[in-house]
Amino acid sequence: MPEDANGTLRLPGRLHFGFGVRAQLAALVGGRRVLAVVDPFLKGTRFYDETVGNLGNVRVFDGVTPELPADSLDVALVGDFEPEVVVGIGGGSALDAAKLIALLFAHGGPLSRYYGENQVPGPCVPVIALPTTAGTGSEVTPVAVVADPAREVKVGISSPFLVPAAALVDPELTLGSPRSVTAFSGIDALVHAVESYTARAFDPDWTATPPVFTGRNALTEPIALQAARQITRWLPVAVAQPGDRLARHEVAQGALLAGIAFGSTGTHLCHALQYPIGALTKTPHGLGTGLLLPYAIRALTRDRTVAARLATLFDGDPVDRVTEVNRAIGVPSTLAEIGVGAEQLPRIAELALASRRLIAIAPIEPSHGLLLDILEHAHAGDPG
Ligand SMILES: NC(=O)c1ccc[n+]([C@@H]2O[C@H](COP(=O)([O-])OP(=O)(O)OC[C@H]3O[C@@H](n4cnc5c(N)ncnc54)[C@H](O)[C@@H]3O)[C@@H](O)[C@H]2O)c1
Ligand SMILES: [Fe+2]
Secondary structure, three states: OOHHHHOOOOOOOOOEEEEOHHHHHHHHHOOOEEEEEEEEHOOOHHHHHHHHOOOOOOEEEOOOOOOOOOOHHHHHOOOOOOOEEEEEEEEEHHHHHHHHHHHHHHHHHOOOHOOOOOOOOOOOOOOOEEEOOOOOOOOOOEEEEOOOOOOOOOEEOOOOOOOOOOOEEEHHHHHHHHHHHEEEEEEHHHHHHHHHOOOOEEEEEEOOOOOOOOOOOOOOOHHHHHHHHHHHHHHHHHHHOOOOHHHHHHHHHHHHHHHHHHHHOOOOHHHHHHHHHHHHHOOOOHHHHHHHHHHHHHOOOOOOHHHHHHHOOOOOHHHHHHHHHHHHOOOOOOOOOOOOOOHHHHHHHHHHHHOOHHHHOOOOOOOOOHHHHHHHHHHOOOOO
């Protein structure tokens, strides 16, 4: 059998998608004591009343800080409130915060104990996730990302125990999101789909603990394919016409499917390279992964097998298609534009190479030279 004949999917026990599904929140909570981790933008909106407002025994934490510094979450644990369930409502940062707070309640801190893969010792407080951006897929994935002041780049905590217990993905919650948030979170979802679809295939040892990210596999492949096609077609529409309900629906579904796919396979080149670039330039995660995507695709297509896979994802030339989408939604086209100096490229490649978990998922040998080549083309704006 080929290496990608096996399959892994890790999913919430309950997953509802569509306009209006947020109304299921109170039923899912079922009267349990709730800590609600709420994105600050929600305060005073009707969505707040329609979700958190309907819960009985609830305490609210709305202090999610941008970039999610690791020590910013401890305040959510102050006092003697012991939640039976944690509800996360917001963008990827708020959902990651909810997942990590649920981890801290169950197993204690500091978070640095859990950095890396499979370090979470057991089940966490169950999380119900409601995303308000169409992008990260955090509502279904086994990973959360934090900034640790002691480290140069953001760090991931990955464990099957971080997969939320339930997710309610309601495109209505994304309708008011600003143009740049729609664009950057949406393009990140396209990167998730492409990296999942092109991930290396592994043949895990099923008698041992499998890695959290198991590479491209039989179950994720059709999901990633559908996600990439849907996002490529509809993201430019959602950015140009933010009130277009069909476009919001399609992009939200695409981002969810991409999350389901990459949550099992993992992501690779663009993600490994974005972490140091994000730390250096303080630019959003999706801006960086999206900017890099055409250049990473160009490097990947040097391998004929990977090129053939990429050709099935896009109508026309993959580099051209992704470049068109980026241009249409306002993703900068060069690293120079976001303030990266040419002299910084070798160090960025070094830091990316240190993300071994991500790099191992790449379908081609990710040497320092290859990463530097991608960065140099992305700096000059030459997809080659
Ligand atoms: N856990 C995962 O699987 C995973 C995957 C990819 C990225 N991430 C992480 O997710 C974060 C990025 O998440 P994101 O792209 O969703 O952005 P975000 O959560 O950082 O939100 C960006 C901004 O948009 C606001 N916002 C969110 N939804 C809105 C809405 N509907 N209307 C108006 N404003 C809204 C937020 O308040 C914030 O100011 C990064 O920290 C990244 O590392 C996690
Ligand atoms: Fe991402």
